[in-house]
Amino acid sequence: MSELSFKDFATDQEVRWCPGCGDYSILKAVQRTLAAGGAKPENTVFVSGIGCSSRLPYYVETYGFHTIHGRAPAVATGVKLANPQLDVWVVTGDGDGLSIGGNHLLHALRRNIDLNILLFNNEIYGLTKGQYSPTSRPGTTSPSSPGGSFDTPIEPGLFALGAGASFIARAVDIDQKGLPLLLAQANDHSGTAFVEILQNCIVYNKDVFDDVVSKKTAADTQIHVQNGEPLIYGKERNKGLRLNAATLALESVEIGADDVTEADVLVHDETNTTLAQLLLSMEAPLPAAMGVIHRVQKPVFNTSFWQNKPTGRRAKVVDLLRHGNMLDRRVG
Amino acid sequence: MALQPGQDETSYVVRFAGDSGDGIQLQGQQFTVASALAGHDLATLPDFPAEIRAPTGTRFGVSAFQIQFGGNRITTPGDEPNVLIAFNPAALAVNLPHLSPGAMIIVDENAFTQQRLKRADLATNPLEDGSLNEFTVIPIAISDLTQQAAKPFGLGSKDSLRSKNFWALGLMLWLFDQPRDASRQWIKIKFARDEAVRDANLAALDAGHVYGETAELAHGLVQHKTPQAKFDAVEYRTLTGAEALALGLVAAGELADTELMFCSYPITPASALLHQLAGLEDAGVSTFQAEDEIAAICSAIGASYAGKLGVTSSSGPGIALKTEAIGLAVATELPLLIVNSQRAGPSTGMPTKTEQSDLYQAVYGRNADTPIPVVASRSPADCFDTAIEAVRIALRHMTPVILLTDGYIANASELWPIPDFERYAPIATAKPDDAATGGVFQRNPQTHARVWATPGDARFIHRIGGIEKDIDSGNISYEADNHQAMTDLRRAKVASVADYLPPQELEQGVVGGLAVVAWGSTYGAVYQAVNQCLSEGYTVAQIHLRYLNPLPANLGELLARFDRVLIPELNDGQLATLLRDKLLIDSVQMNKVTGQPLGVAELKDVIYRNVPRKMLEVSNE
Numbered sequence: 001m002s003e004l005s006f007k008d009f010a011t012d013q014e015v016r017w018c019p020g021c022g023d024y025s026i027l028k029a030v031q032r033t034l035a036a037g038g039a040k041p042e043n044t045v046f047v048s049g050i051g052c053s054s055r056l057p058y059y060v061e062t063y064g065f066h067t068i069h070g071r072a073p074a075v076a077t078g079v080k081l082a083n084p085q086l087d088v089w090v091v092t093g094d095g096d097g098l099s100i101g102g103n104h105l106l107h108a109l110r111r112n113i114d115l116n117i118l119l120f121n122n123e124i125y126g127l128t129k130g131q132y133s134p135t136s137r138p139g140t141t142s143p144s145s146p147g148g149s150f151d152t153p154i155e156p157g158l159f160a161l162g163a164g165a166s167f168i169a170r171a172v173d174i175d176q177k178g179l180p181l182l183l184a185q186a187n188d189h190s191g192t193a194f195v196e197i198l199q200n201c202i203v204y205n206k207d208v209f210d211d212v213v214s215k216k217t218a219a220d221t222q223i224h225v226q227n228g229e230p231l232i233y234g235k236e237r238n239k240g241l242r243l244n245a246a247t248l249a250l251e252s253v254e255i256g257a258d259d260v261t262e263a264d265v266l267v268h269d270e271t272n273t274t275l276a277q278l279l280l281s282m283e284a285p286l287p288a289a290m291g292v293i294h295r296v297q298k299p300v301f302n303t304s305f306w307q308n309k310p311t312g313r314r315a316k317v318v319d320l321l322r323h324g325n326m327l328d329r330r331v332g
Numbered sequence: 333m334a335l336q337p338g339q340d341e342t343s344y345v346v347r348f349a350g351d352s353g354d355g356i357q358l359q360g361q362q363f364t365v366a367s368a369l370a371g372h373d374l375a376t377l378p379d380f381p382a383e384i385r386a387p388t389g390t391r392f393g394v395s396a397f398q399i400q401f402g403g404n405r406i407t408t409p410g411d412e413p414n415v416l417i418a419f420n421p422a423a424l425a426v427n428l429p430h431l432s433p434g435a436m437i438i439v440d441e442n443a444f445t446q447q448r449l450k451r452a453d454l455a456t457n458p459l460e461d462g463s464l465n466e467f468t469v470i471p472i473a474i475s476d477l478t479q480q481a482a483k484p485f486g487l488g489s490k491d492s493l494r495s496k497n498f499w500a501l502g503l504m505l506w507l508f509d510q511p512r513d514a515s516r517q518w519i520k521i522k523f524a525r526d527e528a529v530r531d532a533n534l535a536a537l538d539a540g541h542v543y544g545e546t547a548e549l550a551h552g553l554v555q556h557k558t559p560q561a562k563f564d565a566v567e568y569r570t571l572t573g574a575e576a577l578a579l580g581l582v583a584a585g586e587l588a589d590t591e592l593m594f595c596s597y598p599i600t601p602a603s604a605l606l607h608q609l610a611g612l613e614d615a616g617v618s619t620f621q622a623e624d625e626i627a628a629i630c631s632a633i634g635a636s637y638a639g640k641l642g643v644t645s646s647s648g649p650g651i652a653l654k655t656e657a658i659g660l661a662v663a664t665e666l667p668l669l670i671v672n673s674q675r676a677g678p679s680t681g682m683p684t685k686t687e688q689s690d691l692y693q694a695v696y697g698r699n700a701d702t703p704i705p706v707v708a709s710r711s712p713a714d715c716f717d718t719a720i721e722a723v724r725i726a727l728r729h730m731t732p733v734i735l736l737t738d739g740y741i742a743n744a745s746e747l748w749p750i751p752d753f754e755r756y757a758p759i760a761t762a763k764p765d766d767a768a769t770g771g772v773f774q775r776n777p778q779t780h781a782r783v784w785a786t787p788g789d790a791r792f793i794h795r796i797g798g799i800e801k802d803i804d805s806g807n808i809s810y811e812a813d814n815h816q817a818m819t820d821l822r823r824a825k826v827a828s829v830a831d832y833l834p835p836q837e838l839e840q841g842v843v844g845g846l847a848v849v850a851w852g853s854t855y856g857a858v859y860q861a862v863n864q865c866l867s868e869g870y871t872v873a874q875i876h877l878r879y880l881n882p883l884p885a886n887l888g889e890l891l892a893r894f895d896r897v898l899i900p901e902l903n904d905g906q907l908a909t910l911l912r913d914k915l916l917i918d919s920v921q922m923n924k925v926t927g928q929p930l931g932v933a934e935l936k937d938v939i940y941r942n943v944p945r946k947m948l949e950v951s952n953e
Contacts, residue, residue, distance in 0.1 A: 011795070013807060042790035047634070050798075058795050058808065063787040065637055066797025067630065068660050074627035078634020078642060079787070081620060082593055086638065086787050104630075107623035305618070315615040317583045321750050324575070327368050327568040 003038065006031040009061045016055065022173035022200035023052060026120060027059055029179040030089075034062070037184055044087045047076040049096040052127050053120035053199070056091045070101025073108035076115050084302045087187065090117040094135040095125045098154055102134075109163035111301040112191040116183070119156055119194065120173075122201035123208050130204035142204075157280035157293060160194040161273065167193040168276065168294040172213050173200060178224070178290070185292055191300045212288045223287040225279065227270040227295070230262055233287050240265030241286075243278075250278045252286055270295040340557050343372075343402020345410030346504060349427045350419030352395040353385045355497035360397025361745075362501055362518065366510040367401040368570045368747055371560035374401040375856060377409035377929060378743045382600065382683045389443075389451035394426045401508075403559030407711070407856030409744065411931040415507070417500055419443060419474070422452035433466040438503070440496070442475035470551045472543070474499055481539035482532035491529070495536035502540025503547075509557050512537060567750045573712035573741035576748070577671065578608035580719025581643060582615040587720065588727055588759035593635035594643045595620045595628045599650045600683040601739035602673040606645065625653035629670070633657060636666045637796075639763075639786035641723065645671035647739075648690045649680065655698055660798045661732040662702050662822060665782045667761075668732035669722055674852075675739045676927045685927025686740035688852045689903035694734045695881045695910060701819050703826040705729070706881040708736040710855035713748035715741065718878060720756065727761045728832070729825055730781035736880070738902075740929055741853045764792065772796075773806045780825035829882055836884035838873050845871025846943040847894040848935075849919070851880060851907055854900055857930040864932070865939050869946045872939060880910065888915040895944045896920060900935055 009031040017023045034044065044062035048054035050069035057064030063086075067075045072090045080088045090108075097105050097119045108115060124142070125131040132142045132149040135156065139148040160168045167189040171179045179197070186193035198209045212221050223233035223241065231241040232255070242264050244251045253260045269275055276294035346363070350356045357378055367374050377398040386393025400410035415436045418424040420443040431437070444459055458464050459471055478499040482492030498519070505512055515537060523530035547553040571579075585592045594609045594617055596602070610619045622628040625646055632642030646654065651672050661668045674690045676682035694706045705725050709718040715737060722735040762776065762784040772785045772794045785792030794806055802809035803817050841862055850858045855876050862874040875890070877883070891897055891911075899908045900922040911917045922938045924930060 040790075041793055042788055045638075045787050048797075057797070061793065063793055064795035064797075065634075065664075066795065066799060067633075068656055068798055071626060071630040071657065074622065074630035075634040075637070077622075077627070078593065078595065078620075078631030078636075079638045080634075081618070081631070082635035082638035082640040082642075083786075083788060103623055104627055107627065305620070309618060310614040315582075315612070317579070317586050317615070318753050320579060320582060320612070320615060321753060322567065322569070324569045324571060327371070327563075327570075327747070329563040329565055329568060 004035050004041070006035040009034045009041070011059055011061050013058050015059050017052060018203050020202045021052070022122070022202075023056065023120065025174045025176060026118070026179070026197055026199065027056060029176060029183060030056070030060060032176075032180045033183040033187065034060070036180060037187060039087060043085060044089070045076075045079055046089045046091060047072045047079060048091040049093075049101055050127070051093040051096045051125070052201075053091055053093040054096060070096050070099070071104060072096070073101065073104040073115070073117065077108060077111075077113055080113055080115060080302050081305055084114070084306060088115050090115050092117065092119050094119065094121045094123060094156070095133045098156060098159065099134045105159075106163045109160055109165040109192050109194060112164070112166050112298045113301040114191055116186045116193045117195065118183075119196050120199040121156055121196050122199045122205055123153075124201050124205035126201045126204055155280060156196045157194075158277065161276055161280060161294060164298075165194045165294065166191040166296050166298045167292070168280070169193070169195045169292045170198070170288070170290050171195060172198050172209070172290065174213070182291065189295065191298055211284060221284070221287050222290050225268045225270075225289055225291040225293060227268055227292065230265045230267050232262070232265060242266060250282060250286060340559075341402070341414075342404045342559060343400055343406060344415070344508060344556065344558060345398065345400045345413045346415045346417070346508075347396055347398040347413035347427060347430065348417050348500070349394055349396040349423035350497075351386075351388050351423070352381055352383060352393050353388065354395065354419050355494070356380075356395040356397050356419075359497040359501050360399060362515045363504060363510070364399055364570060364745055365514045366505055366512070367399065367508075368568070369514055370510045370558075371563070372401040372403065372558060373406040373561040373747055374399060374570070375406050375409045376745045377740065379928075380684055389420055389422055389448045391422045391426050391452060394423045396423070396427060401558065403561045405561070407859045408929065408932060411933050415504075417504065419496070419500070420452065421449050421454050421458070424458060425452050425454060431467065434468065436468045436470065437464065438470045438472060440474035441471035442473050470553060477539060477543065478536050481535045485528045485532045485535065487528055487532050492532055495533045498533045499536040499540040502537040503544050506541045506544030507553065507555060509555055512541060564749055568747050569750060570745050571712060571748055572604070572743060572745045573709065573715045573737055574604035574608050574743070576713050576715035577605055577709070577719050577737065577742075578612060580716040581609065581669075581723070582612055582617055583716065583753065583756070584720045584723035584759060585616045585641065587756055588641070588723065588761055590727070590761060591640045592617045592643055593620065593632060593640045594618070594645070595622050595632040595635065596645045597622050597625045597628045597650065599625075599647050601675055601742050602645050602647045602650070602671070604742050605671060605673070625650040626657060629654040629657040629668075632668060633661050633664075633666060636661070636668050637664070637786065639784070639788070641667055641669070641727065643669040643671070645673070647673050647675045647683070648677050648693065651690065651693060658704065658732055659698055659700065659702050662704060663798050663800070664796050665730045666732070667726040667730055667784070669726050669735060670732060671735045671737065673737050673739060673742045676925065682927050684739060686738045686853065686929060687902050687925055687927065688736070688738055688854070689906065689925065690736065691851075691880065691903065691906040691910065694736055701822065703823055703881070704731060705733045705826055705829045706736065706879075707733060708852045708878060708880055709741055710852060710876055710878065712741055712744050712746045714855075716748075716751070720759075721878070724759045725829055727759055728781065729779045729829060730762050730784060731825060736852060738853050764789070771804070771806075773804055775821075778828065778831070780821060780828055827882055830885045833879050833882075833884050835886045836875065836877070836890055839876050841866055841873025842871055843873060843893045845873070845895055845945065846939065847873050847875050847891060847897045848939065849875045849877065849891070849897055849899050849907070849911070850901065851877040854902060854930045857932050857935055858900060860932040861935040861939060865936060865943065870939070870943045871945055872943050877907075880907075883914055888917070891915065891917050896942055898922060898938065898942050900924075900930060900938065902930060
C-alpha cells in the first residue's frame with residue numbers, strides 16, 4: 001500500500017463550518033498529521049461531543065463517532081479500553097469540554113488514558129448562536145449576557161494541570177507549520193495528551209485572540225517553548241522570562257538591559273509542574289505560552305486496566321455454575 | 333403462625349433482627365446455606381437500612397433477614413414469621429408488626445436495659461408490660477452467654493460480643509435441626525488469620541447449639557424438624573439475584589463468543605452486580621468503574637462501538653441520568669444492555685427498599701420516538717435466563733435493551749437447579765464475516781439489525797453519531813422523508829423482537845375466570861396465592877410477563893379469554909397502564925408501595941373479591 005497523503009484523510013462530505021472558520025485549518029492540520037505519521041485509517045477513531053468543533057469526525061476518513069454533549073471523553077474511554085490497539089482522538093470545545101463535559105475531561109486526564117484530546121477554544125458557544133462560554137472573558141456581551149458576562153473564566157491548561165494531566169500543549173488554529181508538529185507529539189505521548197487550540201469563531205467572537213495571534217505582534221505576544229531551551233521570545237529574540245523570587249511569578253526581562261544576561265532567563269523544563277503552572281498563568285503584558293508546556297510519564301490507565309487481567313476466556317460457564325453452595329441430588 | 337411443640341410444619345419462616353452492625357445479614361446467609369444443605373427449598377429477604385452502621389439501638393438502624401424454608405415448593409420469603417429473633421428492643425419494636433399472634437419471639441434479654449429501651453423510643457419494657465402476651469416470648473441472656481463462651485480465647489468483652497450472631501445462629505440451627513458444618517467451615521476460612529476471633533466464633537456457635545439442647549427444661553423450647561423438599565435428580569446451588577445476573581452475563585458472552593465490558597457507577601442496590609462481575613474477570617468480562625452514571629453508559633457505548641458488548645447497570649435515579657445516552661445507542665443502532673435494579677422512589681426515595689416503579693421509565697422514558705426492548709426478571713435465579721435473553725435481543729437486533737430487576741431480587745437468594753448449559757442456543761451477532769461486503773447500514777430484513785462493523789476493520793470505515801443519519805449511507809441527513817423512514821425503522825426493529833419471543837403461556841390455572849397478570853419480583857407471591865386459590869377450587873390463572881416491550885404477540889388474545897384481569901404491582905399501576913395502552917385491556921389493580929414484597933395472604937384477599945366463580949359452579953353451567 002502506498003503512503004497516504006493528507007487528502008486521503010478527507011471524506012466525501014461537504015464541510016459545513018462557516019467560511020473563514022478556524023476549524024478549517026485545524027482539520028487540515030489533523031489530516032496532515034495523520035498522513036505524516038502513517039496513521040492507518042481503520043485503526044484511527046475520532047470521537048467528539050456536540051458543538052462546531054465536534055463535527056470534525058465527519059470530515060476525517062477514519063472511524064468516527066459524533067456522540068452527545070460533553071461525553072466524548074467517556075465514550076472514547078470505552079473505545080480505548082475495549083480495543084487498546086486503536087489510536088483514539090477526542091475533539092471537543094470550550095463549552096463541550098469545560099462546561100457540560102467538565103467532569104469527564106477531569107477524569108480522563110487524571111486517569112491518564114491514552115487519548116489525544118483536542119480542545120478548540122473560541123471562548124464562545126458557536127453552534128447555539130453565540131452565548132458566552134466558561135472561557136469567555138468577563139464583560140463578553142452575548143445574547144445571554146447583553147450587559148456583559150461576569151463569570152470568572154477558566155484557563156483550560158490550568159484545569160488540565162490541576163487534573164494531573166501528563167501532557168499539556170497550546171497552539172493557534174492557523175499555524176499550519178507548528179500545529180501538525182504539536183499534534184504529532186501529542187499522538188506520540190503515552191497517556192492523555194491535552195492540546196488547547198485557540199480557534200477563531202469569525203461569526204460570534206471574531207478575532208478575540210488578536211491580542212495574542214495577530215501576525216504583526218505575535219513575536220512579542222507569544223512564546224514558543226522548547227524543552228531544555230531558554231524561555232526567550234520577541235521580534236528581536238531579546239526578551240526572556242525570569243522568575244521573580246519575591247513574587248514567585250514570571251516576569252519579562254530584556255536581555256542586555258539592566259545587566260540582564262541570557263543566564264538570568266529560565267530554561268524550559270516540561271517535567272516541572274510549577275513552571276507549567278507559571279507559564280499557563282501568564283497574562284498580558286506577558287506573552288502567551290505555546291508549544292508543549294508540560295510532559296511527564298505517568299502510569300497509563302488502559303495499560304494498567306489490562307495488565308493484571310487474564311487475556312481471553314479461561315473460566316468456563318459450566319464450571320462457574322457450580323461455584324458456591326452446592327446441593328447434589330443426582331442419583332448415584 | 334404459632335410454633336406448636338410436637339407439631340412439625342412443612343415449612344417455617346424465621347426472621348433475624350438486630351442493629352445494622354450486629355451481623356444479621358451474615359447470620360441469615362449462614363442459616364440459608366445450612367437450610368439448603370439440609371435439603372430444604374427456600375427463599376430469603378434481606379431487609380436492611382441505607383445507613384451502614386446507624387446509631388446502635390435505634391429503630392432506623394434495624395437490619396433484618398427473613399427466610400422461608402421447607403419441604404414444599406417455596407417461592408417467597410413468607411408473609412409472617414413463625415420465629416423472630418431480636419437482638420435489642422428496637423429490633424423487636426420494628427418487627428412486631430410482621431408477626432401474628434402465637435409467633436415465637438426470642439430476645440436477648442441483656443439488651444432490654446432502661447437506656448436501650450429509651451433508645452428504641454419505648455416507654456415501658458415490652459418483656460414486662462404485657463404487650464407481648466399474645467406471643468410466645470423466650471428471653472435468653474444471649475450477650476452474657478456469648479461472652480462466657482468467648483471468654484477462654486482472650487477477647488475483650490466488646491470483641492467477644494461480636495460473636496453473638498453466631499451464638500444465635502447455633503440456637504436456630506438446633507431449633508430447626510440444621511447442620512453446623514458449613515458455618516464452621518466458613519468461620520475457619522474467614523478468620524484464618526485471627527485464631528482468637530475464629531475460636532470465639534466457633535465456641536459461640538456451639539454454645540448456642542448446646543443451649544438449645546438443654547433449653548427444653550428452661551423454656552419449653554422444642555426442636556422442629558422439617559421434611560426435605562422433593563428435588564429433581566440434579567445439582568442445586570443457592571444464589572442471589574446479583575450472582576445469577578453476573579453468571580447470566582458471563583454465559584451470554586460465551587454463547588455470543590463476545591467479550592463483555594461492564595461499566596457502572598456505584599449505587600444501591602445495583603452495586604452488588606459490579607462486585608460480582610469484578611470477581612469474574614477471567615470469564616470474558618472486564619469491569620470499569622466510571623466517574624458518574626453518564627460516563628458509565630457512555631463508556632459502555634464506546635465499548636460496543638469498538639466490538640465488545642457494553643453493559644451498564646444502575647437504579648432508577650442513575651438510569652434517569654443515562655437517558656440521553658440510551659437515545660444515542662438507539663440512534664447509532666448499537667447493542668447495549670442496561671440493567672435497572674429498581675428501588676423505591678422518587679428521587680433518592682428508599683434506596684434499600686424494593687419497588688417495581690420504573691416500568692414507565694423503561695418503556696416510555698426518553699425524549700422523541702425512541703423505542704427499546706424491555707425484559708424483566710421474576711426471581712433471583714431467573715436473572716440467569718433473563719440476562720441471556722436480554723443480551724440475545726441486543727445482539728440480534730443491534731439495539732439497547734433494558735433489563736428490569738429490583739432490590740429484592742438482587743439481594744434475595746433461592747435454591748436453583750443448575751441448568752444444562754450445553755442446551756442453551758448460541759447467540760448470533762451482526763458482526764460481519766470474512767466474506768462480508770457492502771455497507772454498514774445494510775440491514776437484516778427480519779431483525780432490522782445493521783452490520784456490527786467495528787474499528788480495526790478496513791472494509792467498513794464509517795462515521796456515525798447522534799445526528800439523524802441517512803438510512804442507507806449513514807451520513808448526516810436532515811431530509812424529511814429520511815427521518816420518517818428512520819423513525820419507522822426504529823419502531824419496526826423493536827416490534828420485530830416479538831417475532832422471536834415464545835408465546836405467552838399460563839404459569840398455572842385455567843382460562844375463563846380471573847387472570848392474575850404480573851411481572852418482576854411479585855412472581856413468587858402470585859404463584860403461591862394462585863396455587864392456593866386453585867386448590868380451593870377457584871377459576872383463576874397466573875400469567876407472568878418476562879417481555880414487557882414488545883409484549884408477546886398472543887397476549888391480547890390470551891387475556892381476552894378471561895372474564896377479568898387482576899394486576900398486582902409494587903407501584904401505582906404501571907403495568908395496568910401499559911396493557912391498557914397496548915391492548916385496550918381493562919383490569920382490576922392491586923397496588924402496593926410500602927418498600928416490602930407482595931404478601932401471599934393480602935393478594936389472596938384481592939383474588940377472593942374478584943374471582944367470578946368456583947370451578948364447581950362452572951361445571952354445573
